[in-house]
Amino acid sequence: MQTIGSKAPPSDTGRRTVRGRDKDLLPLLAGAAVAVGGVGATLALVDLSSPLRGPFTLFFLLAAPSAALAAALRALAPLGRAVAAVAGAVAVNLLVAQGMLALRVWSVRGGVVAVTVLSALALLLTVARRPRRRAARRWTT
Numbered sequence: 001m002q003t004i005g006s007k008a009p010p011s012d013t014g015r016r017t018v019r020g021r022d023k024d025l026l027p028l029l030a031g032a033a034v035a036v037g038g039v040g041a042t043l044a045l046v047d048l049s050s051p052l053r054g055p056f057t058l059f060f061l062l063a064a065p066s067a068a069l070a071a072a073l074r075a076l077a078p079l080g081r082a083v084a085a086v087a088g089a090v091a092v093n094l095l096v097a098q099g100m101l102a103l104r105v106w107s108v109r110g111g112v113v114a115v116t117v118l119s120a121l122a123l124l125l126t127v128a129r130r131p132r133r134r135a136a137r138r139w140t141t
Helices: 018-045 051-074 080-100 108-129
Strands: none
Touching: 018 051, 018 108, 051 080, 051 108, 080 108
């Protein structure tokens, strides 16, 4: 039997789109990530004995270079940018550790400072090279 003019309602596939409260959650998560990274860097620099020192410092050592590299790779697709940024962060950390070991100046504080300086430099160079967008002038006749 055939019905005319009626369609079955679309089924919910379980996929959610970013709307409303979900969209408001992204800045909150970014702020929490910055706070966790800042606490990790501070705990490593102060040399405070805490059970959170290791995980928070590791998060900082991965997140700081990843954020700087992701800002530089804006032309890539989001997934590709994330993969390239994390791989680049691992490479930055390995190069800093290898350089400090080769020069016989290894220390946790020095490594955190070196990664921070390299990440800040990469982010500042990215911001400086980005062309400034000027408002389009409209000519009225």
